[in-house]
Amino acid sequence: MRPGSPSAYWDGLDIRLGFAPQMMNGQPCLHALDLKKTLEPLLKGLSLSCLKTNPTIVIDPGHGGQDSGAKSVLGSRYEKEFTLDWARRLGSLLATNGWQVLLTRTSDLDLSLTNRIAFAEAHKADAFLSLHFNSSAPNDQQAGLETYCLTPTGMPSTITRGYNDDPALAFPNNAFDAQNLRFALQVHRALLQVNGRLDRGVRRARYLGVLRGQNRPAILIEGGYLSNPREARRIADPAYRQKLAEAVAKALE
Numbered sequence: 001m002r003p004g005s006p007s008a009y010w011d012g013l014d015i016r017l018g019f020a021p022q023m024m025n026g027q028p029c030l031h032a033l034d035l036k037k038t039l040e041p042l043l044k045g046l047s048l049s050c051l052k053t054n055p056t057i058v059i060d061p062g063h064g065g066q067d068s069g070a071k072s073v074l075g076s077r078y079e080k081e082f083t084l085d086w087a088r089r090l091g092s093l094l095a096t097n098g099w100q101v102l103l104t105r106t107s108d109l110d111l112s113l114t115n116r117i118a119f120a121e122a123h124k125a126d127a128f129l130s131l132h133f134n135s136s137a138p139n140d141q142q143a144g145l146e147t148y149c150l151t152p153t154g155m156p157s158t159i160t161r162g163y164n165d166d167p168a169l170a171f172p173n174n175a176f177d178a179q180n181l182r183f184a185l186q187v188h189r190a191l192l193q194v195n196g197r198l199d200r201g202v203r204r205a206r207y208l209g210v211l212r213g214q215n216r217p218a219i220l221i222e223g224g225y226l227s228n229p230r231e232a233r234r235i236a237d238p239a240y241r242q243k244l245a246e247a248v249a250k251a252l253e
């Protein structure tokens with residue numbers, strides 16, 4: 001990390017601090033919340049500690065039904081189709097590895113964020129993983145992987161997207177700040193190995209409604225940009241989506 005920048009690198013991974021480190025009296029200083037909520041979880045190790053054998057994971061394919069999500073720059077194909085296929089592929093791999101796997105939707109269905117949370121709650125899920133693809137249209141240059149977890153209380157978010165980001169807010173999912181970050185890094189690291197190391201960082205946000213109310217470690221992956229022709233072409237390839245699924249499954253072994 002360096003003074004004046006919220007960007008930091010951990011073992012080759014791009015992570016975002018809540019506060020830029022400052023020089024004070026000639027000493028580099030890190031905010032106490034970054035020490036507690038970023039550095040400590042990292043130093044304690046990267047593994048998502050599972051509470052029991054055969055843990056239950058809820059995989060959430062983003063969007064569905066009327067809500068198509070992002071449109072591919074290559075034509076009339078949408079995020080909702082690709083997230084569902086990625087989720088299905090990942091689900092069967094995780095089931096083979098001993099996870100109890102549930103998908104919030106298994107067809108082209110409209111599902112509210114509240115219902116996605118209620119589903120995980122009803123099935124007492126041990127982990128929650130929401131799958132998305134990104135868009136920066138009409139900009140077709142932006143590309144790469146972003147992995148999100150909920151911002152710890154007291155910290156500003158990496159990204160707010162117009163949401164009134166009040167650092168004082170505390171959500172149920174904040175009970176899992178440390179596990180969220182470890183979960184995010186574990187999956188992010190594995191996915192970078194298949195996406196050509198296009199790293200847009202592990203980020204923290206409060207505006208992602210599907211994460212806030214979760215009573216379990218929860219992350220959201222933006223697996224690439226459908227607005228970038230090169231990435232859109234890869235995402236449209238079933239063999240590439242299989243690689244994305246294999247990477248996440250390996251990260252959760």
Ligand SMILES: [Zn+2]
Binds near residue numbers: 070079
């Ligand atoms: Zn999405």
